[in-house]
Structures are given as structure tokens and as C-alpha cells.
Amino acid sequence: MKIIHITDLHFGPYQWNGNNDKLLERINAFNADLVFNTGDMTTDSLEDEFQQAHDFLAKIKCNNIVSILGNHDKFSRRSHDFFRKYIYDGQFVEPKDRSKVKKRRVYMNKDVVTLEGYLYEANFVRLFDIKGKKVMVVALDTCVMHQHTGFMEEEILHTISDIIKRTPHDCILMLTHHPVLSTDNEPLYSSKHITSFINKHKIGAVFCGHTHDVAMIKVNDILHNHTYRQFICGSMSGRTTVHDVNMYCSYENFGEEDEKIIITRMYPEGEDINFVDTAVEKDGSIANISGNVGQGNASDL
Numbered sequence: 001m002k003i004i005h006i007t008d009l010h011f012g013p014y015q016w017n018g019n020n021d022k023l024l025e026r027i028n029a030f031n032a033d034l035v036f037n038t039g040d041m042t043t044d045s046l047e048d049e050f051q052q053a054h055d056f057l058a059k060i061k062c063n064n065i066v067s068i069l070g071n072h073d074k075f076s077r078r079s080h081d082f083f084r085k086y087i088y089d090g091q092f093v094e095p096k097d098r099s100k101v102k103k104r105r106v107y108m109n110k111d112v113v114t115l116e117g118y119l120y121e122a123n124f125v126r127l128f129d130i131k132g133k134k135v136m137v138v139a140l141d142t143c144v145m146h147q148h149t150g151f152m153e154e155e156i157l158h159t160i161s162d163i164i165k166r167t168p169h170d171c172i173l174m175l176t177h178h179p180v181l182s183t184d185n186e187p188l189y190s191s192k193h194i195t196s197f198i199n200k201h202k203i204g205a206v207f208c209g210h211t212h213d214v215a216m217i218k219v220n221d222i223l224h225n226h227t228y229r230q231f232i233c234g235s236m237s238g239r240t241t242v243h244d245v246n247m248y249c250s251y252e253n254f255g256e257e258d259e260k261i262i263i264t265r266m267y268p269e270g271e272d273i274n275f276v277d278t279a280v281e282k283d284g285s286i287a288n289i290s291g292n293v294g295q296g297n298a299s300d301l
């Protein structure tokens with residue numbers, strides 16, 4: 001199974017000055033089975049930013065692209081409508097018991113807004129057949145309208161638990177915009193609910209964004225006898241990379257013994273991009289495998 005993980009594209013005023021066509025060429029050359037886009041595809045949740053994100057994603061040659069909302073994508077009352085219109089219009093998870101919903105503004109008040117969708121959450125579950133394997137992808141909406149910090153509605157996790165139980169699958173991968181394990185100063189306050197959910201359903205990996213850093217963590221939960229990994233793949237094409245450059249990650253034979261993880265950093269050089277690939281070895285060491293390091297230090301993780 002080949003996966004590409006991209007995040008924090010930030011169309012709008014935070015978009016980088018690199019050549020997106022060259023970037024797409026490079027992404028398409030990998031021929032991924034799954035592409036995960038873990039949120040913040042816009043800067044201000046504006047319609048033209050969602051449109052630009054759509055246009056970019058539509059040029060990725062992969063039938064299985066899964067995108068989720070980030071905090072920057074949820075700064076408008078129209079965010080959910082724009083997400084449906086430009087990014088994904090599938091079936092969203094309704095909380096089993098509405099009276100137990102605690103998260104702020106999960107529901108919009110139909111009496112005061114004229115939006116089509118009043119459920120202001122984009123949680124969903126998708127099932128993909130990848131080389132004969134049923135891969136379930138659980139996409140969680142950790143964002144709260146008009147906030148940078150995250151919160152996960154527990155009642156929605158309960159509802160998704162029921163979906164998981166009644167849907168045959170071989171493995172589960174999860175997407176959240178806010179990291180579950182490592183946090184920054186805009187953290188996910190209810191990460192405990194999600195780590196319990198990961199242990200309960202033996203979820204093998206969670207892919208996140210938000211921090212604009214690259215981080216790969218393996219957890220061995222002793223009490224639950226469960227090991228899982230969290231991947232954060234930096235920012236792909238935003239200007240807001242303070243500690244590093246733009247990057248994305250690719251995975252070959254994901255979850256297999258011969259798994260290969262590559263971090264691809266990108267240095268715009270006029271109309272061209274200097275791509276620098278770094279392999280993450282099994283022992284956690286990294287090796288520069290192609291490209292010339294431009295400004296910045298490609299081995300600085």
C-alpha cells in the first residue's frame with residue numbers, strides 16, 4: 001500500500017511562492033493508492049480558497065483522496081457548505097444522542113442561519129479496497145468553529161464505534177487535523193478520548209497536521225497492549241513554516257516489514273523546485289537519498 005500524506009496547503013495569503021504544477025508532477029509520479037490531506041487547505045475559510053484547494057486536489061492522480069478540515073478551514077459559518085461543495089460531499093456521522101453533544105456549535109440553529117447543512121461537523125468513515133485489503137479510514141473533525149484549539153466530540157466517537165463494529169475491515173487508519181500525541185500552543189483538549197478510541201479499536205496509525213513540523217511517534221500502550229503510530233508531515237505549501245521548509249511524506253508498503261518512509265522537502269528555485277528526499281530508517285535514523293540541500297538543513301528533524 002502506497003500512501004502520500006500532505007497537509008496545511010493554506011491556499012490564500014499563506015500559500016507559498018513555489019510552482020504547484022511541478023509539485024503535482026512529483027506527487028503524481030509516486031502513484032499513491034491513498035492520499036491523505038489533513039486540513040488547513042485554506043487560510044481564512046473563504047470560498048475562493050476552497051475552490052483553489054479543490055483545483056489542486058483534482059489534479060492529483062489518485063481515486064482515493066481523503067481530506068479533512070483544519071482550524072483555518074473552520075473560520076466561517078459557510079465552512080461546512082464549502083467543504084461539501086468543493087472537497088467532499090459524502091455521508092457525515094450524526095451523533096447517536098444529540099442531548100449528549102458538548103462541543104460548541106456542533107449544530108447550527110436553523111432558525112437563525114440559512115445554511116443547507118445544519119450539522120456543523122465533518123466526521124466520516126470510508127472504506128477502500130487496496131490490493132484486496134479492506135482499509136477503513138476514520139476521518140475526525142477535531143476543529144471548533146472560530147477557534148484554533150481542538151476538541152473532539154465524544155458522542156461522535158461512540159457513533160463511529162458502532163460503524164466500525166458493523167463494518168468488516170482489515171485495518172483502520174485515522175486522520176485528525178490536531179495531533180493526538182504531541183501538541184503545540186493550540187492543542188487538542190480532548191485528546192484522551194481519541195487515544196482511548198485508538199486503543200479500543202486497535203487503530204494502527206493516525207495522520208495529523210497543524211503544527212507544520214515533521215514528527216513520527218510510535219506508542220506502545222502497556223495497559224492496553226496496543227502499539228500505534230502518529231505521523232505529522234510538516235506543511236506542504238504554506239508560507240508559515242518557521243522552523244523548517246515545506247514538505248510532504250510518502251510511504252511504500254505501509255505497515256509491512258519492508259515499509260519505506262520518505263520525507264520530501266521542497267526548495268523553490270524560480271519556476272523549478274529542488275526536491276530533497278530523506279529516508280527514515282527502521283532504527284529512526286535518517287539518510288539523505290536524493291536532491292541537493294538548498295537553504296536550510298534537510299537533516300534537521
Ligand SMILES: [Fe+2]
Binds near residue numbers: 072211
Ligand atoms: Fe491548523
